[in-house]
Amino acid sequence: MRGLDLDYMLGLFPVIFGYVPLTLAMAAAGMVFALILASLMAVERVFRVAWLDWLVVLFISFFRGTPLLVQLFLFYYGLPQVLSFLTRIDGVTAAVMGLTLHFAAYMAETIRAAITGVDRSQWEAAQSIGMTQTQMMRRVILPQAARVAAPTLVNYFIDMIKGTSLAFTLGVTEMMGAAQKEAAGSFLYFEAFLVVAIIYWVMVECLSQAQKQLETRLNKAYAR
Template identity: 50%
Template structure:
């Protein structure tokens, strides 16, 4: 048997790309939901809301301090034993929820730091003008904080894309799962996972290029 079959490797790429939309949709959904949760957490931490503040700190500590694969297994295989109603949840949904919760813990710290970077005087002026805390955040602070947070949030999205490869462990048929199945069927793991590395590298390179362009556009406005 050849050490490396270029024919097999090249022939496998189109099959893997058929499931690219699964990886991307999973990543985009996780980014959206993760951002929503992260923003809420960042606002709670920034305002130091009683009761909720210590809960969010434990939340962030838990998801930042435990492996993503363990979190996915805990969510998909563990919680169903406590909550039988979750048994109808499919692997794709579980992966999106797991990735969202994990990413939100990291993005919350990014957003909180970006909010803190906005001049405190602007916040005090907005509140003195009669704005509520949420109005001040929505109209004054968050638009400015977004420019600061974009680079780090882009890196978080890249981490989500790479983390989505773990969804195959739950049974989601995406790029990694295809490589695993095809590689096992032909005993060509070297070629299969070479393709995985190339495809993910290409995706991340495109994302990094888009990130730089977005940063340039945002910086040109200031």
């Protein structure tokens, strides 16, 4: 039984760290687009636009009910066979699309629950002073819903960062892809993947601490 090659691991850390920006960029882009899409779907689910509601329900059901890896393969390998203009799509774009749509389906339900959880008196007060639905949502309801939804949305961002590890299956050389290549050349698979696991672990722990501080700050105004 051989021991860990610590020298190899220490030398591999800087190599893998070089791909952290790409991992964070994919997760950040996916989070921004997912948040926008999820907010729109959540508002629709609250007000129930008849001709659109069934489409939103179908979207949420599909992307919550199928694995992320299957969705990534569908976007990168499947859709270009059906839609010719997608043949130029690269792995990073396909990964961001997959992350966006997959997590938007989950985030939409979180935001919808946060919106409906706002006390009815807030809705009635906004209506009583003549606010339109758009003004009411933008100035009164969504800011309060954001406080409730924020911790869960940070959890989804953490999951999204971990989900970027699947991008290597599309040929993207991010942290996981770089580790796979390094391990294939050295045959030190355990050490290579352990380095990746440690880096992901540190990133997630940093975000978890930031999440706790965010919760404390958001709840400070409501503390008695």
